Amino acid sequence: MSGANLTSMSAAPILVVGSVALDSVRTPFGEVVDALGGSASYFSMSASHFAPVRLVAVVGDDFPGEHCALLESRGVDLSGLERADGRTFRWRGEYAAELGHAHTLETQLNVFSTFHPRLDDTHRKTPFVFLANIDPDLQLEVLRQIKRPVLSLSDTMNYWIARKPDRVLDVLREVDVALLNEEEARALAGETQLVRAADRLLEQGARAVIVKKGEHGALYQSREERFITPAFPVHGLTDPTGAGDSFAGGFIGWLARCGDLGPNALRQALACGATMASLAIEDFSPRRLVEARPEEILERLRTLHGMMHFDLLDPFAAPR
């Protein structure tokens, strides 16, 4: 465990509200049963490499203490992790050879079905906030409770876009940056071309969107700026679960750590997101994120930077 560098003096804390789950996942490379999962878990493990994380979620009375210990080993503040009577939220899914899309076999909301995030005073004043993929009505409840943060980021999924598109758009308008995957952006915007879809979401009131494109990286687009990161090329893809939340953790983690929201910081934040996502998918559950050493994260960041960085020459300058 590399818990030693968690609480950098300069890094601002991050609040995450989302799910903590027990996942049973099968991929062509193996399977796990009742492993630690959920958007808030992946996010926390990822972001904790950059800044202290405060987690708000709910688990049942069957939730193993070892999972809490693992989160705490990464310095995650679990004072907001509610323990309710009943069973923990469970997800069971599998991926085919292409690994592109999860096929959900079973979702048991359990204690999550009656969850309403309760934020204490410390939670409310956290400067960086991630609203992980939960019911947009719950996301709006959180937004009503918090003091205006330095940066808020939201995630969602097709399930909510199909059922509550207006609520998803309400969240989109409230947060600083909205995270969506390609399909979700297309569905919510009603546009097949990705660049137009991002534009359309801005017209609909989003301040900035990040479109996650899986193995093709991610696109950040605000009214003023557009940045792109490729994905970090992974050879040992094992389980794509949690890639998006791990991306979010690297993205907001870097911003919380560097204390800058300028263009250079945003571009590096995308690269940090891509880096953390590449680690997450190399093993089941957020195991790889727990093990990752700072040198390893830095090495991937350097590789990713090196793949795209060049000094631009003017092709039409006078012949040399």
Add this chain to the structure above:
Amino acid sequence: MSGANLTSMSAAPILVVGSVALDSVRTPFGEVVDALGGSASYFSMSASHFAPVRLVAVVGDDFPGEHCALLESRGVDLSGLERADGRTFRWRGEYAAELGHAHTLETQLNVFSTFHPRLDDTHRKTPFVFLANIDPDLQLEVLRQIKRPVLSLSDTMNYWIARKPDRVLDVLREVDVALLNEEEARALAGETQLVRAADRLLEQGARAVIVKKGEHGALYQSREERFITPAFPVHGLTDPTGAGDSFAGGFIGWLARCGDLGPNALRQALACGATMASLAIEDFSPRRLVEARPEEILERLRTLHGMMHFDLLDPFAAPR
């Protein structure tokens, strides 16, 4: 026409062997009938912005003089454009709303069916060579005729991978860089994961491959290096025909112009490829490539560079 800057004193000439065709294309944004098309046409229009181009192809006796004039307006040397008795190669296709894949309605090889590239002494000694998408047996005929060039680049298509996979691999092993799209790379390598597919092609003897990913950019991979460019985000996508050949023109065009094959030059070459592809798809036929002004190309290059360029900070350096 911006023919004035074609023949930069420093740019090395490029030979292209491929098809010159009459295309009839329909997209949701309009249609053209018997417009100038073919891999060598798109490539030439694109590359001519960077370096002088020598074209080797065949057309029939019905090929309009105005198309030759248009190519010549961009300084393209047509001394290798054979005129055969019969009709010019024709392709008819359409794109659905997604614009991802062309649906071929009709292919008439016509004079192309008996084409064998005949290279004169000047052609043989050209330092940069692009083997556009034609029968791999013809590509091998060209390779046998030419003097070892500074850089050779090949393209292909699924049609040949399905029918002559061994010949396609023979070409791959002979050239310096092999260009494929995502599907072609997966089909030829027999690997669904793109990073593994690229690795597999290198194991099979390729020196370097570029995998074109359409709106997701392109990946260059050799045994030593891996570079990535995003696509230039286009709002006015009109007709994707010729995007790959235009990419090839920008890629090899920049290398021929800058006279450098180092990592910085290769990364900029990818960006030049993405830039020229983005222009090509904004109109039917290679019209946009003909009109493009140097300032416009430079502006797109700067935008593309700006979307990904950042100064990397070490997240784990001592707190500031």
